[in-house]
Amino acid sequence: MKPALTVLLATPRGFCAGVDRAIQIVERAIEKYGAPVYVRHEIVHNRHVVERLKAMGAVFVEEVGEAPADRPIIFSAHGVPKSAPAEARSRRMLYLDATCPLVSKVHVEAQRHYDAGREIVLIGHAGHPEVVGTMGQLPEGAVQLIETVEDARTFTPRDPSNVAFVTQTTLSVDDTAEIVDALRARFPQIAAPHKEDICYATTNRQEAVKAVAARSEVLLVLGSANSSNSVRLAEVGRRSGARAYLIDDADGLDLAWLDGVRTVGVTAGASAPEVLVEGVIDRIRESFDVTLDEVDTARETVSFKLPRVLA
Template sequence: MTVTAKPPLKVLLASPRGFCAGVDRAIQIVERAIEKYGAPVYVRHEIVHNRHVVGRLKAMGAVFVEEVSEAPEDRPIIFSAHGVPKTVPAEAKSRKMLYLDATCPLVSKVHVEAQKHHDAGREIVLIGHAGHPEVVGTMGQLPEGVVRLIETVEDAEAFEPIDAANVAFVTQTTLSVDDTAEIVAALQRRFPGIATPHKEDICYATTNRQDAVKAIAEACDVLLVIGSSNSSNSVRLVEVGLKAGAGAAYLIDNAAKLEPAWIEGARIVGVTAGASAPELLVQGLISRLAEDFEVTVEEVAPTRETVTFKLPRVLTA
């Protein structure tokens, strides 16, 4: 009996990948709240954009709703990592609900910046994607119509402020660094005095994961990104990988979604995960590849992350 040898496959494993500090904090807030207050605990919107994470928390006793009004007044409600408009905590407060805010501290920083610009009388431009919960939350920090959304370089070219000398911009935290740079360049060319963020709004984790993908993309016949289709930072990783030279790139929820045809004839496959995707899904994908190939794994880590965020005091007391 002849045993056919598996073809060799090199996996370039991008690092950092997967959970960032903001996602880790948000998930812990839900877990600790269930532990402290018992089930059910309500969560407004998906706590993070990952089906696996949401499914696991549902099994623990989290109930996901889209509006505060869908939750009973006598149970805790948690706001997702993406941030919420000011009207949301105001509604919870008016109903005398116990609420916990799992907004990523880096998103909260953008909210504070937008408020400061508004207080200083500047017209505010938000670079981001229409309809994304983070964008809805940031625009909802200020009165309706105060923040102007810009999605493309074309939007930046078409933007006509009331006073060109008194403009500021902030950005969604999960954008492509390179694409955003093009939009910012267009705004700065048109409005040389535009007020910029004190520190880059695109979060360290988004930047680091994109840099890690850029470091492996050119060598990859195929890049596989683990993440959900509604995860902005995961979708950006696919785009960044293709732009940086990957032969092909695919976004998949988990190993079960891998199409064998994608990697037929491939010698080098890149693997990464969006900031809301757990590491066990990455390891599951590598195990799936090992069923058909003789896999060797090389981790490529241009940067190391050491950031952590504190949990709300009410959950740690």
């Protein structure tokens, strides 16, 4: 007889509207213009999504200059510095922008603060493509990157009364709140985003993980190691009391993790397809008598329009 195991499924999980739109842009561009279509940087940070699109005819490059000028190029969901579309225009390339609209909103905010003469702080992770893209909206040195509470305590602005902050959209909600508190304590007049920069999908998935992890001994997060929002989900799960593992797919699951376990939570990062969740549950079912329980903390109804040329 198989041991009993309750699987708590975090809802919402998996694809967000920005990821869904970005993937559709690549698929439709291949349909419309034929293969190959070039994509600057991984369209979203998920190995399975990237491999599937490669098989359809997408070619992933790191810079615009690596793509031939006579083929379309797509900018990833993370956003790009202004230099990328400028280079595409100078080479007379057809380019499609799959930047998530919620990332574009942060770009607009940063520009607004810059135009108002404020010194801008970006809370985020160095080297992440979204951070590179946001910092690349403005001249070199216009944006200071803050990664930790310690950075917030030691940052020295030119004019402490004229500072603004924006954030990466895929950060830990709790960590970011601590950094913002540290900034506000030092600069009470700091200009904040009109509405939270951390996107609805990141926030919702972290809240769902808190609810599931509090009731689980083990938490499995489906997502790639370079996916910021997936890594954050595993961190949130650990803080909420579960042993959390970030895995790409069912092959990454070590069933020894579930020895003697009665309740396991399962979620997926915003760039991870639902088929990966199904694969993990199927693998668990091979060894356990599974009871599935969906833990629903929010309903998502957001959707984003495709670029006009593809709609």
